[in-house]
Amino acid sequence: MMRSISSAWREAPRNRSVYSFPFVRMLPHPLAFLQLLLVASVAFAQTWKATPFVPPSLPLVVKTPYLSTWIPQGTAEGSLNSGWASFRDGSVIGWMGKLRVDGEFFNWMGPGLKAVQKDMTFTATRTIITMACGGVDLVATFLSPVEPTDLVNQSIPFSYLAVEVSSNDAKPHQVQLYTDISGEWLAQSDQILTWETIAGDTVNHRFSLQNETRFNETGGRLRDGGVMYSTKQVNGMTYQIGQDTVVRSLFETTGVLNKTVDPQFRAIGDRWPVAAFAYDLGTVGTTKTTPIVSTIGYVRYPLIALLNTSNVNIVRGPYYLTLYGSVPGMIIVLLNDYPNALARAIDFDNKLTSDALAITPQNNDYADILALSVRQLFGNIELTSGWDGTIHVPTDIMAFMRGRLTNTVDIIYAAWPAFLYTYPAIGRYLLEPILTYQANNPSQSGYSIHDIGASLYPKVTGPSNESYPVEECGNQLIMALSYTKKTSDNSLITKYKLLYDQFATYLTQNGLYTATQLSSDSYAGELGNQTNLAVKSIVALKAASEIFQILGDNSKSKQYDNVAASFLGQWQSVALSSDKSHYTLSYGNDSSWGLLYNLYADRLLGFNMFPQSVYETQTKWYATKLDEFGIRLDSRSSDAKTDWQLWTAATLTDETLRTTMITLVKKYAKSRINSGSFPDRYNSENGVMSTFEGRSVVGGHFALLLVPDVKNASTNSSGGGNNGNHGGHTGGAVPSVSPVLPMAVALSVALVYVLF
Template sequence: MIMRAPAVPLITVDPYFSVWSMANELNEADTKHWTGQPHKLVGTAEVNGKEYCFMGGNDNGIKMKQTSVDINALSSKYRFTSDEINLVVTFTTPLLMDDLKLMSRPVSYIHVQAESNNGEAHDVTIKINVDDELCQNFKYEFPVDYKDISGPGFTCGKIGSKFQNVLNKAGDDLRINWGYLYLASNHEKASVIDVANTHEYGTVSHNIELSIPVNTGENANALFAVAYDDIKAIEYFNEPLNAYWKKDGETIEDALKQALSEYDSLFEKCEQFSSTLFAEAAESGNEKYAELVSLAYRQAIAGHKVCADTDGNVLFISKENFSNGCAATVDVTYPSIPQFLIYNPELVKGMLRPIFKYAATDIWYYDFAPHDAGTYPLVNGQVYSHGTCPTWQMPVEECGNMLICTAAVAVTENDVSFAKENWDHLEKWCNYLINNGVDPDNQLCTDDFAGHLAHNCNLSIKAIMGIASFAILNRMAGDEKKSEELMNVAKGMIDNWLVMAANEDGTYRLAFDRPDSFSMKYNAVWDQLFGLELFPKDTFKAETKAYLEKHSGEFGLMLDNRDTYTKSDWIVWSATLCDNKEDFNSIVDRLWHAYDKTESRVPMSDWYSTRTAKMVGFQNRTVQGGLFIKMLMDKEICKIK
């Protein structure tokens, strides 16, 4: 990867088990949780009695020289050198979406390969140390226990709090403080120890350190597995649920042993997948676009938790990272779905199920869709706007999102059964859009950080696409008459929209009552994705030209004329409206440039300044799955046949 990533993914399993390098070099600074709090992994190589540090801060031995770092969709690979040896250190989390049990398995790999750098054989000992702060919200929060659970052919240490208060709190800037952290290997010469340290106030911390001796002339590979068992993953309408990987009764020790035994074959699959993804993305855009989606891939998945409900249905629960901590947020689901429609649409259904379930309760009395289903990891009903307070709801936004997402799943799978299970909700929400969507009143859209806005032109497009989506579903369900009626409603709304939204230069407004204003029209992309052609040909020709010539800063296309900030997902959606690949690349290249140059060393922020590339807010959010929308378009997965 040519881009200097703002943060490099190391362990990416879920919102709690998430470790990153936020520096240019892996041994320049401590590794961190995505929130920025320390989650220290230390890696050292002992050569001829001399200890070199390749991972972690500078107080862990002589710093090895890092010569490169490369990132693909599923692995991050570092290379180091010293006078005696070279090291290749590869971090892999096998998030292959065609195998949900594998994807949800909370095991991530660190593979270290040593080779001589001077023609001589060297005895090398590779050590990985994991800090007990990975199982605490803050280090020293609770007393921690260590246990050696090694057995024949399996070396493993385990640490966790003495007080296991599972699912004890919910919120945004939080780390897990229940469950157990594991460090394991199946190397025949591996050994594990407890590194205990007493804090000045008397609290004892326990780190796991696992050592593997290798010989640069023979077997020079050391494989480590880092794992986390959260015991219970999600509270789902007051029912604690296991993570999906446990659905057949598997234990974490089973999972670790299996993961270690299948590393070679899994890594090969991961490399093939990553290579194919890169090639397809480069064909859709260019190599910079391919780097963007490769970097986004693990982040978008690991901002979720995969579970199964009590009926065995897949749940894919997102967390609004550094936004407000909401779980299963509809307007976070909506921008993320391109990635999941491509690789496993069942996961999109897993995002929507909590909303349908909550909307069916007596608590939700509105005739429009909810915003969310809880605060992660407690998925017990909407918390945004204090649940059902009317002030901060997003009626048109969420109705349109639910209808579009459901239709996208149905078209992708060529199966309307999921929609039919939730038909009453969809019909109610479509009617809401018919009555309220042509010229929305003063309400929020997904870009709620910009505040309420009446007569929102892009939100009106959302309503139109939502109605058209229900027309698609009716057609798939065999009701051609109803489908035609709804499609005619959508067409009529577009006729009005084209007049009401028009600027004199052929572009379209931010709001119907604001002449010469501007906003991205990202919601219109579904007209092309579905192949509906409801908007007349060349409708957005002047609009996309203005994106390129008038509304872009050095680091990207502005969201609208109210400020110079932008959203990464909407940049790529808006660029996908362009008539040609050259214009698409011209817009998206600036997004790549922003991540390459930003001073905000965090997992990809989706809300940043087009002037400075600095993060305004949000980081490590699942919406980066939206960067895959051009690939989704080119694959024609959502196009109605």
């Protein structure tokens, strides 16, 4: 007997796309396949509005390194119900949403194309999607709060899903809402799950692994902690934990769940246990219902194992424990606080958009880039507090950034503009573990360490053996002074003044004619006498001069000021190409060139050490080097970096070129060539991403917000003007693939099915 189309969808495999051939071959009868083909073709033919654009991957829940859920887009332009959501590495996250309208059910999230996506909007903090489910519209708001000035709120590893429904045909409808999550929020299908449901003022579902291993990542997933899915206990709400097909079928048939918990713990992929909520919304008219709010979070304790000077792992807990005594108590506060959290998120979004429009008032391109960057940046950072044996100490704060290594100095530096813009203290808290370690373990080499975690996060065992001597010394000094100037807080430079003197001494000896070594762009390989790296040395030495002036050490201040001035004079004589058309990638190599993005620090700190002619020469040169999707990093390859392009844009003397460079970065982001979370490295000619996705360096996109003359030049430009676009986004409507192409693809797939 031919299975129903709904049954086929329920049993769809956990592949990244439900259109894959393995799924096609599951269907036992060609007619069933044709039925599915018709549904898929219609779905592909739909158009839906995207504001501001369709990104490579759409953030849904992005709050911590292990609570990171996306909808890959790429060329498929994936709707909320075109496939499963994914973890940041592309593996499946099981999250299902159904709506029952007058007894007929619609999948609005997770595989099942009966509901039709009408529009999608993303902001810095939210993703908002409208799905038409027959005579009812459903609006799903995925809110991942970004509140860097409130360390407790920022440290809470939870996000919101809020759902509102209303009639779209002016008729009343009987409506029930359903959502569930699978154990894939924790790990992949072979791991054994345990679970529980705790019902009180809230109902909390919790999934955890039976065999936990603390501080142990496998394939980017952590092997300890638990996922909590929670909602308020209200009239008409029911819940259940059980086999996916059983629980979902019960809802589809009756609209309610039976408030039971499956007693048999088992593997994630063994009859797919899901934790579900259902809500009877009663009669729904044209007025939107009160939002149905749930929270989802990844809870673990402790967060970090930090190796101290005695080779003892000191554990650090999440910062929110300085205020909240229990997670269930915190969840009650979160659910009640949703209206306020939403208002704060809207304020954050609006402020960011307004500030970005001051840079490019002629379009929304810069604002849109920043909106896509925010959750990715802060979702890689965890705020911790120390434990004194009695309490979590509110003043003992350290932050940790997950990456290939932990708290990599040049990654923090690349993201530094975002911290200066939002809350500089977070940048400082990221530096504290590094500086504390180095202060207690003096480097024999005299330069800054590169990172604080050679092991896989979250086991922080001390620095790796990688070294970027000039790069990291320069970064440390520039970040220290910019933090101090931004906050008027001298405590950082006072506490670590011996280290800053050490770093400046190293640059004095090694910073102008650099030995063959790596810079932040390590993938490009080692290079000697790097022109751009020497720029960083010069600015950093000037920063050291100001640091010691603030500290009252006039002798050291004058010493480093003299060295910086001497280096600058020598640099100008060796860094310029012989035809004076551009500055080289490395001294004496006239055919080489690269982005002098380190000039940005000269502007950021207000030094203006480098002559205007340097900026003008480079601006003219860059104008001749633009590719289809931006400008490459240097002459060695067509690799481009989004962060360094926008740092460079902040140094340009031509506003039109600056706007063009911003527009090209957005063009890359919206090209739909890729499906990773905002990849920062890609081919400038064809837009194809490299391996760098989901990284914190997108914080560098904030660079233009921090240089006053960039804002003034744009605002005062005679060529500016908002063209009436301040209130919206240019190019908002993004149609799906043309109906002709999907039908051709569909017929091709049908032919493959018949032949094989």
